[in-house]
Amino acid sequence: MARAVRLIRDGAVDRGGVETLAAELGYSTRQLGRLIHAELGAGPLALARTERVRTARTLIEVTSMPMSDIAFAAGFSSIRQFNDTFREMYSISPRQLRSPGTDQPVADELNLRLAYRPPSDFSHLLEYFAVRAVPGIETVADGAYTRSLRLPHGPAVITVRQGAGDFVDCRLRLADTRDLGSAVARTRRTFDLDADPRRWQRLCDPQAWPASSTTGPESVRQGTATLSNWPCAPYSGSRFRWPRRVLTWGDS
Incomplete structure (x- = not known):
């Protein structure tokens, strides 16, 4: 599932759809959807939509690009879908997220x-x-x-x-x-x-490993891990x- 999430964040669903993502991972579309939903509580399309919104929000907050350009740059298929998704997720319109004084006109x-x-x-x-x-x-x-x-x-x-x-x-x-x-x-x-x-710090604690352990790194067994x-x-x-x-x- 970690690889599936990485590919979704990398835009795999936006570029080729869920079918392409499933083929890359070696699953059928239906099987992949069930697995991701069981692990994360949302399907591939919902996760991809979240990433599109995150990308759009970044462009809104740090550039003065027109909203129409932001919508398509973030992967939305229409302005209406862009606006409806923002209202559904944030209960405000995209324009309300833009801070006064945002003056970076281009996003290259x-x-x-x-x-x-x-x-x-x-x-x-x-x-x-x-x-x-x-x-x-x-x-x-x-x-x-x-x-x-x-x-x-x-x-x-x-x-x-x-x-x-x-x-x-x-x-x-x-x-x-x-x-x-x-x-x-x-x-x-x-x-x-x-x-x-913090999790790695706990793993670096030699008390977390048996004294006879041969699986932990040498630095852990010697108590010098950082x-x-x-x-x-x-x-x-x-x-x-x-x-x-x-x-x-x-x-x-």
Whole structure:
């Protein structure tokens, strides 16, 4: 189900429908719908609609794009569907979400704040990416991580740095605003912004593992595990590039 949600967030349903999503996962459409509804309480179409609304809300709040452009960029098939969905989910019209003073007229470069659950060792992540950066694709400089992405509707470039509070600042340069949802989803996945660090802290507690355990990481058994040395590799934004990191650097 985790992969199904990732694909939905990446826009798979908007691009090819539930049939394409089911084929990618190796299920029939009906079987996939039952499984997702049993796990999440909503079907693939409802989840895709939620992602469209989230993308539209981001564009409304950080740009001054016309509402009609936002509707189609977010994946809605009509202005009426766009307005009705917002009223159903937020009980207000899309225009009421726009704050006065929003003055970014074009969306080929967007500046967003992405939340995470603390604690987060962002400097350690930058060190990780700096050592393993793929030349021509990724760079780490001046406290920021920059990389190119190949998205469904064109290329994109993301730049991520530590922001104020429990946020990272993310600058997106998109060839097509329809890729906003995919770009945000891959950025969050790259930095694991949806993780629960407190859960990992509990796993890092050597008392949580039997003294005779041979399944826990060495750092856990020795009582030296921390959030920064837990042996997990951040994602790369690409299912092909992450295995390359594993093979090249021995990460696991």
